[in-house]
Amino acid sequence: MERNIPLTVEFTGGLEMLFSNQRVHKISIPARDDRKEPSNVGFLIKHLCDNLMKDPRKEMFVIDDSIRPGVLVLINDADWELEGEDRYELQPNDNIVFVSTLHGG
Amino acid sequence: MPAAEPDETLEAQKARLEEQIRAKERQLQTLKANLLNLDQGIRNGSHAADEYKRYGRQLIMPTMGLQGQLRLKQAKVLVVGVGGLGCPAATYLAGAGVGTLGLMDGDVVELSNLHRQIAHSTDRVGMSKADSAYKSLRALLSYQCLSRLNPLVEYNLHKFHVSPENALAIFNSYDLILDCTDHPTSRYLISDACVLTGKTLVSASALKTEGQLIVLNDPPRPPGDLSGGPCYRCIFPKPPPAESVLSCGEGGILGPVVGTMGVLQALEAIKLLSRPRAEATPESMGNGTSDEPPKASMLMFSAYNNPQFRTARLRSRRSNCAVCSSTPSITKASLDSGSLDYVAFCGVAIPVNILPHSLRLSPTEFAILPNAARGTLIDVRDETQFAICAVPESVNVPWTGNAASWLAHAEEAGVLDDEDSACKYIVCRFGNDSQLAAKAIIDRSGGTTEKVKDIKGGFQSWREEVDPQWPDY
Ligand SMILES: [Zn+2]
Numbered sequence: 288m289e290r291n292i293p294l295t296v297e298f299t300g301g302l303e304m305l306f307s308n309q310r311v312h313k314i315s316i317p318a319r320d321d322r323k324e325p326s327n328v329g330f331l332i333k334h335l336c337d338n339l340m341k342d343p344r345k346e347m348f349v350i351d352d353s354i355r356p357g358v359l360v361l362i363n364d365a366d367w368e369l370e371g372e373d374r375y376e377l378q379p380n381d382n383i384v385f386v387s388t389l390h391g392g
Numbered sequence: 393m394p395a396a397e398p399d400e401t402l403e404a405q406k407a408r409l410e411e412q413i414r415a416k417e418r419q420l421q422t423l424k425a426n427l428l429n430l431d432q433g434i435r436n437g438s439h440a441a442d443e444y445k446r447y448g449r450q451l452i453m454p455t456m457g458l459q460g461q462l463r464l465k466q467a468k469v470l471v472v473g474v475g476g477l478g479c480p481a482a483t484y485l486a487g488a489g490v491g492t493l494g495l496m497d498g499d500v501v502e503l504s505n506l507h508r509q510i511a512h513s514t515d516r517v518g519m520s521k522a523d524s525a526y527k528s529l530r531a532l533l534s535y536q537c538l539s540r541l542n543p544l545v546e547y548n549l550h551k552f553h554v555s556p557e558n559a560l561a562i563f564n565s566y567d568l569i570l571d572c573t574d575h576p577t578s579r580y581l582i583s584d585a586c587v588l589t590g591k592t593l594v595s596a597s598a599l600k601t602e603g604q605l606i607v608l609n610d611p612p613r614p615p616g617d618l619s620g621g622p623c624y625r626c627i628f629p630k631p632p633p634a635e636s637v638l639s640c641g642e643g644g645i646l647g648p649v650v651g652t653m654g655v656l657q658a659l660e661a662i663k664l665l666s667r668p669r670a671e672a673t674p675e676s677m678g679n680g681t682s683d684e685p686p687k688a689s690m691l692m693f694s695a696y697n698n699p700q701f702r703t704a705r706l707r708s709r710r711s712n713c714a715v716c717s718s719t720p721s722i723t724k725a726s727l728d729s730g731s732l733d734y735v736a737f738c739g740v741a742i743p744v745n746i747l748p749h750s751l752r753l754s755p756t757e758f759a760i761l762p763n764a765a766r767g768t769l770i771d772v773r774d775e776t777q778f779a780i781c782a783v784p785e786s787v788n789v790p791w792t793g794n795a796a797s798w799l800a801h802a803e804e805a806g807v808l809d810d811e812d813s814a815c816k817y818i819v820c821r822f823g824n825d826s827q828l829a830a831k832a833i834i835d836r837s838g839g840t841t842e843k844v845k846d847i848k849g850g851f852q853s854w855r856e857e858v859d860p861q862w863p864d865y
Pocket residue numbers: 622623624625626627709710713714715716717
C-alpha cells in the first residue's frame with residue numbers, strides 16, 4: 288500500500304522566490320520513481336523542478352542536473368552529505384530544506 | 393566523608409584520592425589566576441579593582457568565572473569587515489573585555505550604512521570604517537584614570553581590505569578571526585587563511601530578513617589532520633554562480649537581522665575564547681564526540697518565520713578539500729605568491745550590454761524629448777521600489793528574470809498593444825534588467841522593431857543626470 292510519500296519541503300535564503308514565494312510546501316510524491324526504484328532525493332529534486340517550480344529560472348536551483356553550488360540540502364536538519372546525498376531514500380514525513388547561502392554583511 | 397572506610401575497595405580509594413587531587417588542582421588554578429590578576433593590577437594601577445566591578449555581571453557566571461575573564465583579556469580577536477555584522481560583534485567583544493581587538497576594513501562610512509552599522513554615525517560619513525568604529529568603542533569603553541583616557545581594549549586598525557597578500561601576516565597575530573564581510577571572494581580567502589594560520593573562524597552572513605552563522609576550523613588543526621573542524625571549502629567546495637549572489641545594496645537588509653547575527657558572532661567568540669584550553673573541542677556549537685571527526689553546524693535565523701531559529705548539522709572535514717586536506721592545492725606559498733585569484737574563482741556578474749547603440753538612450757536624451765514623443769515608459773523595477781518613487785504615468789511591469797514570463801505580464805498590463813505606433817522606453821534601477829526587457833520585446837517582433845529603447849544606467853543615472861531629487865535608496 289505504498290503509493291505516495293508525504294513530505295515537507297522548505298526553501299530558504301531566497302530560494303522561496305523560485306517557488307511562488309512560499310517557504311513551506313506540504314507535498315507528496317510517488318513512492319517509486321520511473322524505474323520502480325524507491326524514490327530518493329535526486330528524484331524529489333527532479334519532481335520539484337517539473338511540478339512545483341513555476342519560475343523559469345531553473346539555473347538558480349539546478350545546474351547540469353545537480354543542485355547549484357551555494358545551496359545546501361538538509362534532510363531532517365542534517366546536511367545531505369551525511370545522509371547519502373541524492374541517493375537518500377525518502378521516508379514518510381521527512382523534512383527536506385533547500386538553503387541558499389547568504390553573503391551579505 | 394570519613395578519611396577511609398573500613399570496607400572501601402582499592403578502586404574506591406583510588407577514585408577518592410583522584411578527586412581530591414583534582415580539587416586541589418582547581419584550587420591551585422584559582423590561586424594562580426588571582427596572582428596573575430594581582431600582577432596585572434600592580435602594573436595597571438587601579439585598573440584591576442575597576443575591572444571586577446565592570447565585568448562583575450559576567451564574571452559571576454560559572455561559564456565565565458575569573459579564569460574565563462582572564463582568558464578573554466589575553467585574547468586577540470580580528471574582526472574582518474566593520475559593517476552590519478562587524479559593528480555589533482566588535483562592540484560586544486570590546487564590552488566583554490577582549491584584550492586586543494583588530495578592526496579591518498578598507499571602506500569608508502556611507503549614509504546608507506547607518507541604519508544597521510551602529511558603530512558609525514552621521515558626522516563620520518566619509519571616514520574610514522576602522523577609524524570610525526575605533527572612535528565609538530573608545531568613547532564607550534575607556535575610563536578616566538590619572539586625568540587620562542585609558543583604553544581597556546587595545547585596538548589595531550587595519551584600514552584596507554583583506555587580500556591574499558596581507559591575510560597570513562595579519563591573521564598570525566590573532567587568536568580568533570570573525571568573518572564579517574559581505575562577498576564570497578572574501579569568505580573563501582578568510583577561511584583559507586584561517587586554515588593556513590591555524591585559527592578558528594566565526595563566520596556569519598545576512599540578507600533581507602535572514603542570517604546564517606557557522607563556526608569553522610574548530611578545533612584548528614593543520615591541513616590533513618581530520619581531527620580538525622571543517623573549513624568553508626569543506627562545506628562549499630564550489631562558489632555560487634556570480635549571478636546568484638545578492639548584496640545588501642541590491643537585496644536589502646533589516647538592521648536588527650544583521651545585528652542579531654553580529655551579536656551571535658560575538659557570543660560564539662566569547663564562548664570559544666573563555667573556555668578552558670583542555671576542553672578545546674567543538675562544544676561551542678558542534679556536536680562531535682571524541683571518537684569521530686568534528687562536524688560543523690549552521691545556525692539559521694529567519695525573522696519572519698516561526699520558529700525563527702534552527703540549527704543544521706553539517707559535515708566534517710572533506711578528505712579532498714582544496715585547503716585543509718592532506719593534498720591541498722592552496723598553501724601558504726600559493727597565497728603569498730599572489731597566484732590565487734579569488735575574484736576569478738568566484739566569478740563576476742557581467743553588466744548587461746546586449747542592445748545596439750541605436751536602441752539605447754541616456755536619461756538626458758529621454759528628458760529633453762517633447763512630451764508627445766515620450767510614448768510609454770515601462771518601469772521594470774519590483775513593486776516595492778516602484779512604490780517608493782516612480783515617474784508619473786510610467787507603467788510598472790517588474791522584470792521576472794525571463795523573457796517569456798515577462799512578456800506575458802507586459803501583455804496583461806496592456807503595454808504591448810500599440811506595437812507599431814508609440815515608442816516604448818524601458819527603465820530599471822541600474823540599467824541591466826531594462827535591456828533584457830527591451831530585448832524581449834524586440835525579439836518578439838522578430839527583431840524588426842526600432843520603437844523600443846532602453847534608458848542607459850537606469851534611475852541611478854537618471855538621478856545623476858536629470859533629477860538630483862530622485863531618491864537615492
Ligand atoms: Zn576544508
